Amino acid sequence: MSLDLPQVYRHHVFCCSQQRPPGHPRGSCAAKNAHPLWEQLGQRIQAKGLLDIGMAWTGCLGFCSAGPLMVVYPEGLWYRPETPADIDEIVDSHLVNNRPVERLVMVLTR
Numbered sequence: 001m002s003l004d005l006p007q008v009y010r011h012h013v014f015c016c017s018q019q020r021p022p023g024h025p026r027g028s029c030a031a032k033n034a035h036p037l038w039e040q041l042g043q044r045i046q047a048k049g050l051l052d053i054g055m056a057w058t059g060c061l062g063f064c065s066a067g068p069l070m071v072v073y074p075e076g077l078w079y080r081p082e083t084p085a086d087i088d089e090i091v092d093s094h095l096v097n098n099r100p101v102e103r104l105v106m107v108l109t110r
């Protein structure tokens, strides 16, 4: 089913901020430095005045071992950034210019 509805945001980004205790078998994105990366993401979105980009900190997205993870909609593209430079590249390339950053995409396998 396809819904052709007006969208609130041009891109909506969901960032896993789940924190689990040290030694937890699943680990967590927060334990892999997610929070500073998401803070950088929010600051860069704001600094560039991207009012049509939404961002939300979320709980676990379910693929903890691959984290830190973020998902960009409407594409449903999963990224696994590791550095502030990765965040800047995602913002500048994908969120501003609609060019996904292929090298940072998480490929879902089952």
Ligand code: FES
Residues within 6 Å of the ligand: 016, 017, 018, 019, 027, 028, 029, 030, 059, 060, 061, 062, 063, 064, 065, 067, 068, 069
């Ligand atoms: S803790 Fe981030 S995907 Fe599970």
